[in-house]
Amino acid sequence: MGCQNDVMRFKTGLLAGFAAGYYLGAKAGRERYEQLRRALRKLAGSEPVRAVVAKAQEAVDRPRNAARSRMEHGLRVVSEKLRGAADG
DSSP, X not given: OXXXXXXXXXXHHHHHHHHHHHXXXXXXXXXXXXXXXXXXXXXXXXXXXXXHHHHHHHHHHHHHHHHHHHHHHHXXXXXXXXXXXXXX
């Protein structure tokens, strides 16, 4: 039951955060939105941020590629066994 409480608390916090962000964003107006968007684009284009993103992508890709290789190997083995059973 504690897990359900945690999920509900998370959803409530997420909803409250969204509502607060929406309210503050609407109050700030379009000009402030554009200013923040430009600042975020500049930040996203900076070398330190790009380096962190590249490391994070590599951390995600490594296990994903390993899992893909294991799955492809398993499918080859099963396929060969099925061919052998069909031929024999």
